[in-house]
Amino acid sequence: MDKRVRKLLRVVADYDPDYYDMFSDAEENFFAQLYVQRIVRHATSLGIRPPAKVLEAGCQAGRLVVPFARLGFEVTGVDTSEFSLRRAKEHARKAGVEAAFVRGDLVSVLDGRPDRQFDIIICAEVIYLWLQYRDMIKRMADSLKPGGILCVSHRTKLYYIMEAIRARDFDTAATVASSTEGPFRDSKYFNWQTTQELRELYQSLDLNILGIHSIDRFAWLAQMPPSGLDEAEQKQLLAIELSETISPDLCSCYALVVSRK
Secondary structure: OOHHHHHHHHHHHOOOOOOOOHHHOHHHHHHHHHHHHHHHHHHHHOOOOOOOEEEEEOOOOOOOHHHHHHOOOEEEEEEOOHHHHHHHHHHHHHHOOOOEEEEOOHHHHHHOOOOOOEEEEEEOOOHHHOOOHHHHHHHHHHOEEEEEEEEEEEEEHHHHHHHHHHOOOHHHHHHHHOOOEEEEOOEEEEEOEOHHHHHHHHHHOOOEEEEEEEEOOOOOOOOOOHHHOOHHHHHHHHHHHOOOOOOOOOOOOEEEEEEEO
């Protein structure tokens, strides 16, 4: 659908047939519980309990805002899309929970709240699209209360390698294996990391990693028998399999990193 038509429908009818509402998707709700349970376990172990303050950066339609609010946390969702926020508000209303929603880019929102007021900051399935992702991680960490936790999910390097191999694009797979960011096939920019690269990234930002957790592992993993490949493809696949830059312990779509200063 043409973007201008979509924009008009959103404004006039509050409707967009192409909008992907993650809150209303059964599979996404399953993955949301992975986030919620893992984050809450870390928070509880540190004495962070409701009504502690939670900020979700890039909250979309409230997939994580609503379950955290249900648990009694004081939640603020931030997103650049007014349409997404309207959906999130409606989902929160139907769930009978209270949550605050702020429209704007994360930097502007955090700059408008210079005091450290959040116990938990969550950035799920967003930061892999940001060119300045290192600066954004630091900026979020700086907005935490002392002892607060930062919870960020990153795309794994293995995910993009597997996606490229499934498309028999071995050149792209090899490029991903030897780098941490750049274009991926038809998309302009992504970043991706192995477990070790994530540890080095957070260490460079003076953040202590409390845990790295797989998000969407078994629902995603696919197999490609080498017998179905020609000789050249087999050689390329072998080289990628033998690469020392690929961490074997994080076979999933996303890696959730929970950290604190």
